[in-house]
Amino acid sequence: MSSHGDPISMTARRGGPLRGVAEVPGDKSISHRALILGALSVGETRITGLLEGQDVLDTARAMRAFGAEVVQDGPGEWRVQGVGVGGFAEPADVIDCGNSGTGVRLIMGCMASSPITATFTGDASLRKRPMGRVTDPLALFGARAIGRQGGRLPMTIVGAADPMPVRYTVPVPSAQVKSAVLLAGLNAPGQTVVIEKEATRDHTERMLRGFGAELSVEDTPEGRVITLQGQPELVAQRVAVPRDPSSAAFPVCAALIVPGSEILVPGVSQNPTRNGLFTTLVEMGADITFENPREEGGEPVADLRVRHSELHGISVPPERAASMIDEYPVLSVVAACATGATVMRGVRELRVKESDRIDAMARGLEACGVRIEEDEDMLTVHGMGPGNVPGGAVCRTHLDHRIAMSFLVLGLAARNPVSVDDGGPIATSFPVFEGLMAGLGADILRG
Numbered sequence: 001m002s003s004h005g006d007p008i009s010m011t012a013r014r015g016g017p018l019r020g021v022a023e024v025p026g027d028k029s030i031s032h033r034a035l036i037l038g039a040l041s042v043g044e045t046r047i048t049g050l051l052e053g054q055d056v057l058d059t060a061r062a063m064r065a066f067g068a069e070v071v072q073d074g075p076g077e078w079r080v081q082g083v084g085v086g087g088f089a090e091p092a093d094v095i096d097c098g099n100s101g102t103g104v105r106l107i108m109g110c111m112a113s114s115p116i117t118a119t120f121t122g123d124a125s126l127r128k129r130p131m132g133r134v135t136d137p138l139a140l141f142g143a144r145a146i147g148r149q150g151g152r153l154p155m156t157i158v159g160a161a162d163p164m165p166v167r168y169t170v171p172v173p174s175a176q177v178k179s180a181v182l183l184a185g186l187n188a189p190g191q192t193v194v195i196e197k198e199a200t201r202d203h204t205e206r207m208l209r210g211f212g213a214e215l216s217v218e219d220t221p222e223g224r225v226i227t228l229q230g231q232p233e234l235v236a237q238r239v240a241v242p243r244d245p246s247s248a249a250f251p252v253c254a255a256l257i258v259p260g261s262e263i264l265v266p267g268v269s270q271n272p273t274r275n276g277l278f279t280t281l282v283e284m285g286a287d288i289t290f291e292n293p294r295e296e297g298g299e300p301v302a303d304l305r306v307r308h309s310e311l312h313g314i315s316v317p318p319e320r321a322a323s324m325i326d327e328y329p330v331l332s333v334v335a336a337c338a339t340g341a342t343v344m345r346g347v348r349e350l351r352v353k354e355s356d357r358i359d360a361m362a363r364g365l366e367a368c369g370v371r372i373e374e375d376e377d378m379l380t381v382h383g384m385g386p387g388n389v390p391g392g393a394v395c396r397t398h399l400d401h402r403i404a405m406s407f408l409v410l411g412l413a414a415r416n417p418v419s420v421d422d423g424g425p426i427a428t429s430f431p432v433f434e435g436l437m438a439g440l441g442a443d444i445l446r447g
Contacts, residue, residue, distance in 0.1 A: 008446055010423035012411025015443040017260030022251040022436055026051040026241035027269055028429050029203050032059050032102050034239040036110055037211050038080030039068035043236030045080040050241055054428045055100035062107050065091035085234055086187040090116040097122045099428045102176055105134045109180030112143035113163035113187035121154040125354050125399035131155055134180045140166040141184050165190040165230055173322040175200040188230045197223040200322045201273040206298050211237055242269040242301045246326045247430045249277055250405045253330045255306040256286050257337040257413040263440060265304040276324030284311045311338035313383050318346025325349055329406040332361045335381035336370045336389050337413050348377040355398035364395035364407055392416035401425040408444055
C-alpha cells in the first residue's frame with residue numbers, strides 16, 4: 001500500500017536518450033530545517049525553493065500545531081511567523097509525520113526541552129522505524145518517551161520542565177540524532193555538546209548559525225565536537241533552499257546509464273557532507289562536469305552536466321557512507337549497469353531506513369537478473385555491463401520512495417521493462433519525478 005492511498009504500480013522501459021534540463025526540487029533536509037528553525041525564531045522567516053513533497057508538508061503542518069503561523073504564498077514560497085525558542089504550545093491533536101523519519105526525529109528534539117506533551121505517529125513504514133536512538137539522548141535533557149515495544153510509534157514525548165544541557169557522543173553516524181540533540185539543546189541552559197566520530201550532513205549547524213545561534217565546531221582526536229550555547233534568541237531569516245542532491249541522483253544516474261544521454265541539472269547542493277555519490281560516480285568513470293560553482297542560502301551549489309558513460313565497478317570506502325547514505329539504492333542500479341563488481345561497505349544504516357534498503361535492493365536486483373552478495377554491513381553488485389541487465393521483474397518498494405525511483409531508473413536501461421508495485425511514496429520527496437523524467441524523454445508510465 002502507498003502511504004497516502006491505494007498502491008500505484010509503475011513501469012519503466014528502455015527508450016531513446018535523455019536530453020534537457022532537469023530542475024529537481026529543493027533539498028528535503030534543508031526544507032525541514034528551514035520550517036523548524038523559522039518556527040523557533042522571533043519574527044517572520046521567508047523561504048524560497050521549499051520542497052513541497054508530502055514529508056515537508058507534514059512538517060509544516062506540525063509547526064502550525066505547535067503554534068507557529070505557516071503560510072504558503074506561491075510555489076516554493078513560504079512564510080513562517082515564529083514563536084521563539086521555548087515558545088512551542090502544546091498541540092491539541094496527534095502529530096502525524098507521515099513517512100518522514102527526519103521530520104519526526106527533529107520535531108521530537110525541538111519540543112523535548114519544553115514543558116509540553118505531544119504524541120507522534122506516522123504511516124506504516126515510519127511506525128516500524130526505531131525511535132530509541134533519538135529518545136535515549138532526549139531523556140538526558142529530562143524528557144520522557146512512552147511508545148510501542150521496541151521504541152516505535154505511536155509515541156508520546158513528555159518534555160522536560162527543567163531541562164539540563166548534555167554532552168552526548170552519537171553512537172552511529174546519524175544527522176537526525178545529532179540534529180535532534182542540538183535542537184533540544186536550544187531551550188536548555190548552558191552548553192550542549194554533541195560529538196560525532198564520523199561527520200554527517202551539517203545543514204543543522206549551518207542553519208543554526210544563520211539564525212543567530214552561538215555554535216562552534218572543532219575537529220579533535222575525540223571526533224567532531226559541536227558546542228551549542230543554549231537559550232539564544234533566534235532571529236527570522238530569508239532562506240533560499242538549494243536543489244536536493246538526493247533527488248538529483250535519479251536523473252543523473254539515469255543519464256549515465258541510458259546511451260546517448262546528456263542532461264543539465266542546475267543549482268544542486270555541493271555540500272561536502274552530501275556529495276559522496278557524485279565523487280563515487282566520477283571514480284567509476286562518470287562524465288559529470290560541475291559548472292558555475294556558487295553559494296546559495298549558505299550552501300555551495302553547482303550546475304551538473306551529465307553525459308552517458310562507460311562505467312566500471314569500484315570499492316566505495318566505508319567512511320564515505322555518511323555523505324551518501326540515501327543514494328546507495330540508485331548507486332546499486334548504476335553498479336548493475338557497470339562492468340565489474342562494486343563493493344559498498346559501512347552501509348549498516350540502510351537496514352533501518354524507510355525500509356531495509358540493502359534487502360530491498362538485493363531482492364529486486366536479483367529478480368532483474370543481477371548477482372548480489374550481502375551481509376549486515378555490505379552490499380556487492382556484480383555489474384553486467386552496459387545494456388545487459390535482463391530486467392523484466394516487478395520489484396517491491398516496501399513503501400520506500402528511493403527504492404521505487406531506483407528500480408524505475410533501472411528500467412530505462414534494462415533489456416526488458418522493470419515495474420514497481422507501488423510508486424505512491426515517491427510523492428513524499430520528489431512529487432514532480434514523473435513529469436521531470438518524462439520531460440527528459442524517459443518512458444515511465446503508471447499501471
